[in-house]
Structures are given as C-alpha cells and as structure tokens.
Amino acid sequence: MALVTFSNVGLRYSTGPEILHDVSFTLQPGSFHFLTGPSGAGKTSLLKLLHLGQKPTRGIVTLFGQDMARVSRRDMPALRRQIGVVFQDFRLMNHLSAFDNVALPLRIAGTDEAVIQKNVGELLTWVGLGDKMHARPVTLSGGEQQRVATARAVIGRPRLLIADEPTGNIDRDTAIRILHLLDELNRHGTTVVVATHDEAIVERFRHPQLRLEGGTLKEEPSLTAQAA
Amino acid sequence: MTKKKRLFSAYKYDIAFSEGVSPHLVTWVSGLMVFFIALALAVSFALTSVTKNWTQSLTGSLTVELAPGAPAVAEKISALEGQHPDVSSARVLAATEVQGLLAPWLGDAAVGGFSLPVLVDVQLIDGASVARVKRDIAAIAPMAVIDDHAEALSSVTTVAQVVRGFVSTLSGAVLLLAIVSIAGIVRAKFAIHRQEVETLHLIGASDEYIARQFRHHTLRGVLLGAVLGVAAMAGVFIAAGMVTHTLNSTIWPQIQMLPLQWIVLLVSPLAAGCFIAHVTAQRAVTRELESLA
Ligand SMILES: Nc1ncnc2c1ncn2[C@@H]1O[C@H](COP(=O)(O)OP(=O)(O)OP(=O)(O)O)[C@@H](O)[C@H]1O
Ligand SMILES: [Mg+2]
Numbered sequence: 001m002a003l004v005t006f007s008n009v010g011l012r013y014s015t016g017p018e019i020l021h022d023v024s025f026t027l028q029p030g031s032f033h034f035l036t037g038p039s040g041a042g043k044t045s046l047l048k049l050l051h052l053g054q055k056p057t058r059g060i061v062t063l064f065g066q067d068m069a070r071v072s073r074r075d076m077p078a079l080r081r082q083i084g085v086v087f088q089d090f091r092l093m094n095h096l097s098a099f100d101n102v103a104l105p106l107r108i109a110g111t112d113e114a115v116i117q118k119n120v121g122e123l124l125t126w127v128g129l130g131d132k133m134h135a136r137p138v139t140l141s142g143g144e145q146q147r148v149a150t151a152r153a154v155i156g157r158p159r160l161l162i163a164d165e166p167t168g169n170i171d172r173d174t175a176i177r178i179l180h181l182l183d184e185l186n187r188h189g190t191t192v193v194v195a196t197h198d199e200a201i202v203e204r205f206r207h208p209q210l211r212l213e214g215g216t217l218k219e220e221p222s223l224t225a226q227a228a
Numbered sequence: 229m230t231k232k233k234r235l236f237s238a239y240k241y242d243i244a245f246s247e248g249v250s251p252h253l254v255t256w257v258s259g260l261m262v263f264f265i266a267l268a269l270a271v272s273f274a275l276t277s278v279t280k281n282w283t284q285s286l287t288g289s290l291t292v293e294l295a296p297g298a299p300a301v302a303e304k305i306s307a308l309e310g311q312h313p314d315v316s317s318a319r320v321l322a323a324t325e326v327q328g329l330l331a332p333w334l335g336d337a338a339v340g341g342f343s344l345p346v347l348v349d350v351q352l353i354d355g356a357s358v359a360r361v362k363r364d365i366a367a368i369a370p371m372a373v374i375d376d377h378a379e380a381l382s383s384v385t386t387v388a389q390v391v392r393g394f395v396s397t398l399s400g401a402v403l404l405l406a407i408v409s410i411a412g413i414v415r416a417k418f419a420i421h422r423q424e425v426e427t428l429h430l431i432g433a434s435d436e437y438i439a440r441q442f443r444h445h446t447l448r449g450v451l452l453g454a455v456l457g458v459a460a461m462a463g464v465f466i467a468a469g470m471v472t473h474t475l476n477s478t479i480w481p482q483i484q485m486l487p488l489q490w491i492v493l494l495v496s497p498l499a500a501g502c503f504i505a506h507v508t509a510q511r512a513v514t515r516e517l518e519s520l521a
Contacts, residue, residue: 053430054521073435081432091427095244104242108433152431 002026009059035195037212043195084153086163092137099133105156143174248420254449261406262457262497268399279388290350293373296343314356321347414512439513446509454501
C-alpha cells in the first residue's frame with residue numbers, strides 16, 4: 001500500500017491564483033525522492049500539503065491509507081507526529097537549548113523523561129553536537145542549527161521525513177553529511193522527500209525526482225524505477 | 229507530559245512567554261480586580277453587620293401613642309407586662325421623657341404649652357407575633373396609634389440594599405473589565421508567539437497541549453495578582469479598623485466579621501481568579517488555534 005497518494009490536487013492561498021494544478025503522485029514506503037523545480041514552482045507549498053500544514057483546495061490527499069479530508073481536527077496531531085519536518089528556516093525555539101528543541105516532539109508525545117534523556121543525548125552525539133547540547137540555537141552556526149532541526153525531525157522515528165532545502169545555506173561538506181544522515185534513516189525504513197534546487201546533490205545521490213514547474217508535476221515517480 | 233508535575237517556578241514553557249507582552253500585565257489587572265472586589269465584598273459584609281445591629285435594636289418593640297388625658301387606658305396597656313405572653317415589658321413614658329422627644333421638633337417653649345400625648349414603650353419577647361400584640365392593644369385602646377418602627381426599618385433596609393446593589397454592580401463591572409483585559413492579553417501573547425505556536429502545531433502538538441501552556445502561564449500571573457490584591461485589601465481593612473478605633477467611632481464596634489466571612493473574603497478571589505484564568509485563557513486560545521490548519 002502506498003504511503004502517500006495525491007490525486008488531482010490543487011492549491012490556492014485564499015483568493016489568490018492557483019499555485020498547484022492537478023498534482024498526482026504516489027510515494028511507496030521506504031522510498032526517497034527529491035522534489036525539484038525553479039523558485040516559485042510550488043515546492044514548499046507541496047511539502048506543506050504533505051506534512052499537513054495546509055489543506056488542498058481540491059483533489060484527494062491520502063496519507064498512511066487515510067483520506068485526509070475525512071480526518072477530524074482531533075486526530076490530526078497524532079498523524080503529524082508520524083511525519084518529521086525539517087523546515088527551510090529551521091523553526092527552532094530560540095529560548096530552548098539544542099537538547100530541549102530536539103526533545104520537543106517526544107515531550108509533546110508524552111514520552112517518559114528518562115527515555116527522552118537517553119535518546120536525545122544519543123542522537124545529538126550522533127549528529128556531532130554532543131558538546132553543544134545545552135547551547136541556544138542563536139549561538140550555533142547555520143550548519144549546527146541545521147543538524148538540530150534534522151535531529152528534531154527524526155527523534156520521533158517518523159514514517160515520513162520531509163526536508164525543505166536542507167542544504168540551502170550550508171557548505172558542501174555539511175550538506176553532504178546531512179544527506180548521508182537522511183540516507184541512513186531511509187535505509188532504516190523512513191520514507192524521505194527532500195526539496196532542493198541543488199543539482200550537484202541530486203546528481204550525487206541519484207534518487208528519483210518529482211519535478212515541479214509552474215505548479216504542475218512533470219515526472220510521476222510511481223512510474224519511475226525505485227532506487228534504494 | 230512529565231513537565232506537568234513541575235509546578236510553577238520550575239515549569240519550563242515551550243513558548244517564550246518571558247519575551248513580548250510583560251508577564252506582569254496579567255498580574256496587575258487581576259491584582260487590581262481582586263483588590264476592588266474583595267474590598268467591595270468587605271464593605272458589603274460590614275454593612276450587613278451594621279444594619280443587623282440597627283435592625284435588632286428596632287425590632288421587638290412598639291410605641292403606643294394615646295390621646296392626652298387617658299391615664300386609665302395607659303395603665304391597662306402597661307398592665308400587659310406579665311399578662312400578655314408576647315410582651316416582655318410595657319412602660320408609660322414620663323411627661324419629661326415625652327417632652328425630650330418632642331423638643332427638637334417643636335422647641336422647648338412650645339412644648340410647655342401643649343397637652344402632651346401619652347406614650348407607652350412596649351418591648352416584645354423574641355419571636356413575638358407583632359400583629360397579635362397590635363390587635364390586642366387595639367382592642368384595649370381603639371383610638372391608639374401603634375408604631376412598630378416598620379418605616380424606619382424599611383428605610384434602613386432600603387439604604388443597605390441600594391448600597392449593596394451599587395457595590396455588586398461595580399464589582400460586576402470590574403470583573404467584566406478584568407476578564408476582557410485578560411482575554412485581550414492572552415490574544416496579544418498568542419499573536420506575538422504565533423510562530424512558536426505554529427511550529428508546535430506542525431510538529432504534532434494537540435490544541436490542548438498548546439492551550440495548557442497558555443492556561444498555566446495565565447494562571448500563574450492571575451494567582452500572583454490575586455494574592456497581592458487580597459493582601460492589599462486586608463491591609464486597607466486593618467488600617468481602616470485602626471483609624472476608626474482611634475476616632476472612637478460608634479459604628480466600628482458593631483462591625484464584626486464572622487470567621488466564615490473572612491474565609492470567603494480570602495479564598496473566593498483566589499478561586500475566582502483560577503477559574504477566570506482557566507476559562508478565559510482556554511477560550512481565547514481555542515479561538516485562535518482554530519485559525520491554524
Ligand atoms: N502563504 C502564502 N500565501 C500566498 N501565496 C503564497 C504563500 N506561500 C507561497 N505562496 C505563493 O505560491 C507560489 C509558490 O511558492 P512556494 O514557496 O511553494 O515555491 P517554492 O517552489 O518553494 O519556491 P522556492 O524555491 O523559492 O522556495 C509563489 O508564487 C508564492 O508567492
Ligand atoms: Mg520553498
């Protein structure tokens with residue numbers, strides 16, 4: 001069963017023009033896709049639909065086998081907790097330490113504090129921030145913030161991981177490190193979608209692409225051979 | 229959430245409440261509200277105690293007025309003492325006493341020239357039937373004017389009711405204003421911290437999880453305000469007591485608050501504060517949260 005299915009999805013913000021037109025695709029469990037396209041094509045908008053940050057204006061979005069139009073507001077948070085998101089602007093809580101930022105999804109889920117202490121510590125060490133756990137985000141470099149944001153997205157072991165331009169403002173080495181981290185998670189079974197305009201990264205990691213142009217999808221990944 | 233157990237000072241919010249709208253604003257608003265309402269409550273209790281004293285001294289007595297020169301009838305009425313089960317004492321006032329009562333209205337000189345009415349002061353036992361006594365006196369002296377002080381009593385009661393009505397209207401207005409202000413402050417906080425709230429929402433926090441943070445934060449401010457407000461009120465009340473005591477006022481000794489009234493005075497603002505913080509924050513936040521997808 002597909003993890004995600006979009007059928008003729010359209011999106012418009014309030015009374016503005018339609019941003020996405022008739023977008024249809026499916027994501028199989030365990031797949032890894034790049035979402036590419038020129039600036040303004042609607043990549044971030046598509047990801048918002050994917051992580052339930054926005055409702056489509058028309059069409060059907062099916063996630064984990066459920067039609068999202070039929071899910072009540074009460075049940076949405078539990079679904080969102082199965083989706084990890086690395087936002088383009090990180091969206092870290094500036095008054096919380098790196099540790100507390102990463103712990104947030106677990107605290108929201110009501111995880112036991114002892115488990116939180118152990119898992120968050122391990123993950124931060126794994127992404128190379130073992131010595132910066134108690135630093136505030138503002139005191140961290142862009143690449144370090146990126147890793148905190150990524151750690152927060154994956155700490156809850158999501159079924160679907162979404163990253164919006166995760167290599168946007170960081171150097172090549174850090175970008176490749178982050179991509180390897182996402183690859184590693186993908187190998188453990190997480191379905192991954194990464195929006196990027198970085199051709200070199202797409203070339204290097206060779207995952208199938210969803211290409212958006214002017215709000216329309218150019219290649220359907222369900223027709224593309226699955227990598228990984 | 230395990231944090232729930234860490235009450236107050238150790239509580240760590242996911243939202244940076246210490247930034248933006250001053251956390252003291254809610255404390256000020258609720259402190260002033262509690263101060264005024266507790267003061268109004270205290271005034272109302274004191275008023276009740278004063279009117280109760282007045283009422284007690286006026287009820288349980290009748291004044292019978294007889295036309296001049298009817299000593300025999302006056303004697304019969306004073307004989308009710310010991311005969312009538314509801315009468316504890318009945319005493320014919322001496323002429324000088326009656327003169328004393330009338331002098332302020334008629335002047336000393338004029339009083340001398342009148343033939344004075346005869347007044348009988350009738351004291352009733354507790355729980356006496358005023359109507360029955362009046363009927364029995366009327367049977368002895370059909371022409372007598374019997375005054376049961378109902379008019380004086382009703383005017384005292386009316387004044388007390390008007391004052392109490394005024395005080396509770398004012399308290400209601402203060403309460404309403406405080407609720408509206410607190411709701412406004414919570415909304416402003418929501419707007420300022422919208423980005424953080426959105427992030428929490430997107431990473432899977434339920435509306436209840438987010439609302440709880442606002443409720444808890446508001447409750448903290450309101451409780452602090454309520455404690456300070458009650459303390460200020462108690463200070464004013466004690467100071468007023470000391471002032472009137474040194475003035476040797478005749479009213480102050482009559483004001484006695486029951487322990488229950490003190491408890492109501494101290495506890496109800498706190499309870500009301502908690503309730504208002506909870507409901508107001510919850511409503512304001514729920515309304516705002518609905519604007520998120
Ligand atoms: N919240 C919004 N309200 C109204 N219009 C929006 C909103 N967000 C995006 N848009 C519009 O939707 C279109 C697509 O924007 P989107 O951010 O999805 O593009 P993108 O492919 O992510 O671009 P970039 O590569 O620059 O990040 C743009 O024209 C943008 O102006
Ligand atoms: Mg974008």
